[in-house]
Amino acid sequence: MTFRRDPDGTHPPLDHPGYRSTALRHPKQPLVLMPQRLTELTGPLLGPGRLGEHDNDLTVQHDGEPIGQRIVVHGRLLDGDGRPVRGSLVEIWQANAAGRYKHRADRWAAPLDPNFEGVGRALTDADGHYEFTTIRPGAYPWGNHANAWRPAHIHFSLFGTSFTQRLITQMYFPDDPLFFQDPIYQSVPESARSRLVAAYDHDRTTDHWALGFRFDIVLRGREATPAEDA
Amino acid sequence: MEPTPSQTIGPFLHIGLPWPDGAHVVAGDTPDAIWIRGAVYDGAGELVPDALVETWQADPDGTFDHPDSPGRCEFRGFGRCPTDDNGEYEIRTLLPGAVDGQAPHIDVSVFARGLLNRVITRIYFPHLLDDGDPLLDTVPEDRQHTLIAQRTDDGYRFDIHLQGPNETVFFDL
Numbered sequence: 001m002t003f004r005r006d007p008d009g010t011h012p013p014l015d016h017p018g019y020r021s022t023a024l025r026h027p028k029q030p031l032v033l034m035p036q037r038l039t040e041l042t043g044p045l046l047g048p049g050r051l052g053e054h055d056n057d058l059t060v061q062h063d064g065e066p067i068g069q070r071i072v073v074h075g076r077l078l079d080g081d082g083r084p085v086r087g088s089l090v091e092i093w094q095a096n097a098a099g100r101y102k103h104r105a106d107r108w109a110a111p112l113d114p115n116f117e118g119v120g121r122a123l124t125d126a127d128g129h130y131e132f133t134t135i136r137p138g139a140y141p142w143g144n145h146a147n148a149w150r151p152a153h154i155h156f157s158l159f160g161t162s163f164t165q166r167l168i169t170q171m172y173f174p175d176d177p178l179f180f181q182d183p184i185y186q187s188v189p190e191s192a193r194s195r196l197v198a199a200y201d202h203d204r205t206t207d208h209w210a211l212g213f214r215f216d217i218v219l220r221g222r223e224a225t226p227a228e229d230a
Numbered sequence: 231m232e233p234t235p236s237q238t239i240g241p242f243l244h245i246g247l248p249w250p251d252g253a254h255v256v257a258g259d260t261p262d263a264i265w266i267r268g269a270v271y272d273g274a275g276e277l278v279p280d281a282l283v284e285t286w287q288a289d290p291d292g293t294f295d296h297p298d299s300p301g302r303c304e305f306r307g308f309g310r311c312p313t314d315d316n317g318e319y320e321i322r323t324l325l326p327g328a329v330d331g332q333a334p335h336i337d338v339s340v341f342a343r344g345l346l347n348r349v350i351t352r353i354y355f356p357h358l359l360d361d362g363d364p365l366l367d368t369v370p371e372d373r374q375h376t377l378i379a380q381r382t383d384d385g386y387r388f389d390i391h392l393q394g395p396n397e398t399v400f401f402d403l
Contacts, residue, residue, distance in 0.1 A: 005403075011236045012346035019238075021344030024273035025392045027400050032369055034350065034401035038330045039337050042296035043286055044308035050249070080231050093246025101242040105280075119246045155240065157247060161296075163286045163337050164403055166348065170237040187346050188235045195234050218231045 002036040003164045003220040004080060009189040018183030020144055036164055043162040046089040048123060056122040058134040066116035068097025068135035070210040073171070073198065076128040077158060080221025084128025085165075091157040092120045092132060099138030099152075108140050133210065139178055151178040151185060158217055165219040172197045173213070236347040241280045243341070244312055248282075253311040255285070255323035262290075262324055264385035266353065269317040270340065273393030277317025281342035283390070285309040285321050285353075287335070292327030325355065333363035340390055349400040353388050354378045365401075373399050 014026035034040065054061050059070060073092075077085040095101045095118060098110035102118055118137075122130045137152045153170040160166065172185065174197055179185050188196060195218070204212025239247075256263050266285075270278040288294050289305035296302065309321040326334045336353040354366060354377050366374055376398045379386035391398050 006233050010233050014346055014349070016346060019344070019346065021238075022346065023344075024276070025278070025342060025344035027349060027397055028273075028393055029373070029397050029399070031400050031402035032365075034365060034403045036403070037332065037365075038294070038299065039286065039288065039332075039335065040403060042294040042299055044306070045296060046308070078231060080233055082231050091246055093242065095242075101245060103242040103245050105241055117245070155237075155243075155246060163339075166284075166339055167234065167236060168239050168341055168348065169234055170240075184238060184346070188237075192232065192235045195232060196237065217234045220233055221231070 002041065002223045003162065004223050006220060010192055012187035012189075016183065016187040019187055040164045041162050043164070043166065044159060045161065046159060047087060050089055051121050051123060056120055056130075056132050058116065058118065058120050058132065061117055062115040064115040066096065066113050066135050068113075070133065071136045072131065072133050072204050072206070072210050072212045073154065073215060074129065074131035074201075074204060074212070075215040075217060077124045077130060078128055078216060078218050079160070079165070080218055083221075084124070084126070085160050085219060086124055086126055086128060088124045088161070089159055090122045090124060090130045092134075092154050094118045094134065094154040095137040095140055097135050097138050099140030110138070110140065136173070136211075144183060148181065149178050151176040151182050156217065158219060160219040167217070167219060169217070170196060171215045174198065174200055238343060238346050239282060239341040241343045243280065243282055247310065248312050249310065253309055253319075253321050255306055255309040255321060258322065260324065263322055264325060265320055265322050265382075266336070266379065266386050266388055267318065267320040267382070268388040268390060270313050270319070270342070270390045271317065271392065271394065275394060277313075278342055278392065279313055279315050279317055281313040281317070281319075281340055283311050283313065283319040283321070284339040284341070285323070286337045287323065287326040288329050290324050290327045292329045325358075331364065333361065333366065334358045335363070338390075340392070342392070345392070349392065350403050351390065351398050351400050352377055353386070355386065356381065369399050
């Protein structure tokens with residue numbers, strides 16, 4: 001059974017002039033329609049072998065605690081029919097509280113934190129649920145346009161159960177004042193942008209410990225009836 | 231439910247996504263292992279040092295490590311390699327077998343800074359196309375060559391041109 005194609009208005013266009021780096025990197029030739037066959041209907045099922053002991057807690061990966069506001073980011077990985085995607089690898093990476101990535105190409109003059117890698121992995125449980133403990137990332141400047149600042153975000157990488165469902169995206173925080181000038185966030189069709197913004201979750205905020213945020217992620221669902229190409 | 235939109239992988243993917251064995255679909259001592267190497271280019275012909283190439287393929291018998299595959303195998307089938315400072319990636323794997331009436335092929339996702347969504351392409355092999363391929367047959371003939379790897383001493387070369395006169399064929403999945 002094949003997967004429903006994402007409706008128009010879901011994803012950003014590959015050519016988005018506001019984000020200058022798209023100019024020389026988006027294909028200009030028309031894409032060729034790829035019917036879903038066995039290679040596309042299967043995909044890597046990456047399990048526990050990809051996880052280390054502290055991979056879902058980015059605050060305990062070193063001897064000391066990282067600087068910044070401790071947060072819990074959790075949610076469910078679902079398909080478009082609301083079914084949980086179980087036992088699936090979720091990968092995240094992010095800047096530290098000062099808005100600096102532990103990456104040799106990040107030249108923003110904010111401090112590195114010796115106690116923060118900014119990398120996490122988790123597996124979804126039987127309910128499709130995942131959870132990370134981390135530090136709220138900072139905003140940071142970049143060179144796309146004058147006075148350009150990326151809103152605070154966490155990168156998410158998801159596999160689902162098929163090549164067709166593969167998704168890499170970014171999670172944002174509610175009510176960020178930087179959204180209006182960020183061409184990466186603004187590249188998403190307006191009606192779909194809110195799907196990239198986590199919700200503050202007071203039920204998962206822990207007294208004297210951490211603020212909670214909820215971010216559910218939806219991958220493609222299955223077609224209702226088998227397609228002719230299947 | 232509405233699907234979650236894609237966003238770019240950004241320039242700092244290297245801290246989060248590469249694995250020590252990511253490029254090794256098979257171990258180095260595996261008989262008949264091949265290297266698939268290539269570079270990623272932008273529309274100005276410049277190398278792209280902040281891309282991630284991921285591959286997914288059948289084993290030499292044409293089966294996948296997946297419950298929906300007839301005759302499930304234990305072959306990992308998945309490779310991932312970031313491009314280096316020279317825009318180069320490499321994947322060590324085995325030649326896939328024919329799948330379901332299709333010529334042997336490897337599905338490829340390319341992510342990069344400046345790509346707001348992945349682009350999808352396929353690697354075919356020049357000596358394994360005699361029986362044709364239902365997807366390749368739908369590609370304009372003058373562009374089919376962009377999907378066919380070139381033989382090298384220890385495997386194949388498959389360059390990826392995101393844009394430009396040699397733009398690789400990308401698929402709408």
